[in-house]
Amino acid sequence: KAGVTQTPRYLIKTRGQQVTLSCSPISGHRSVSWYQQTPGQGLQFLFEYFSETQRNKGNFPGRFSGRQFSNSRSEMNVSTLELGDSALYLCASSIAYVGSGLRPNPLHFGNGTRLTVT
Amino acid sequence: AQSVTQLGSHVSVSEGALVLLRCNYSSSVPPYLFWYVQYPNQGLQLLLKYTTGATLVKGINGFEAEFKKSETSFHLTKPSAHMSDAAEYFCAVRENTGTASKLTFGTGTRLQVTL
Numbered sequence: 498k499a500g501v502t503q504t505p506r507y508l509i510k511t512r513g514q515q516v517t518l519s520c521s522p523i524s525g526h527r528s529v530s531w532y533q534q535t536p537g538q539g540l541q542f543l544f545e546y547f548s549e550t551q552r553n554k555g556n557f558p559g560r561f562s563g564r565q566f567s568n569s570r571s572e573m574n575v576s577t578l579e580l581g582d583s584a585l586y587l588c589a590s591s592i593a594y595v596g597s598g599l600r601p602n603p604l605h606f607g608n609g610t611r612l613t614v615t
Numbered sequence: 616a617q618s619v620t621q622l623g624s625h626v627s628v629s630e631g632a633l634v635l636l637r638c639n640y641s642s643s644v645p646p647y648l649f650w651y652v653q654y655p656n657q658g659l660q661l662l663l664k665y666t667t668g669a670t671l672v673k674g675i676n677g678f679e680a681e682f683k684k685s686e687t688s689f690h691l692t693k694p695s696a697h698m699s700d701a702a703e704y705f706c707a708v709r710e711n712t713g714t715a716s717k718l719t720f721g722t723g724t725r726l727q728v729t730l
Binding site for chain 1: 649651656657658659660661664705716717718719720721722723
């Protein structure tokens with residue numbers, strides 16, 4: 498079974514531009530989460546999507562947004578890029594069940610997209 | 616609010632020596648706990664998880680961790696380190712509320728293995 502696929506692997510953008518990152522989850526996984534990893538702040542939760550709906554959001558400005566499609570693929574967008582947005586952006590997917598209680602299914606991570614803002 | 620503290624940002628051990636990476640958590644409800652490993656230029660790989668039941672959890676690559684509620688700890692151990700274990704290790708907690716999958720990570724511990 499293919500793992501979580503993130504594209505592109507590397508991206509260089511200029512301040513003020515916007516960027517879109519893509520994530521294809523493991524087949525059958527309906528939950529997709531995004532995390533930002535930086536040397537200073539570590540791993541920080543951005544948001545989670547399930548069935549095309551955002552059901553959890555981290556403490557990031559509105560410049561960070563995302564969406565999920567009917568096939569569970571997800572994209573995240575960062576507008577008006579700042580130097581501090583340079584980071585490794587990780588996508589993770591999991592099997593998630595709604596209505597039958599919490600399922601502690603682990604997150605499966607992709608290899609990330611390394612974004613450099615100059 | 617939940618949180619995770621990893622003691623020691625860098626740990627160095629000799630090949631064949633015991634590996635001990637420390638993790639303490641804070642959670643207002645019974646937690647689910649995870650250890651992940653990250654190799655250079657890669658994402659996070661799940662080593663092991665604690666949900667309910669047995670407090671000693673065995674994972675991949677010979678790692679194990681013990682959930683100690685009284686000490687709010689979930690330390691990661693491996694009896695004998697191998698050069699291939701050199702990587703960064705993250706402890707994470709997930710609260711048992713709702714259906715969301717949000718993880719709160721510790722700051723990570725970089726493990727160095729020397730000859």
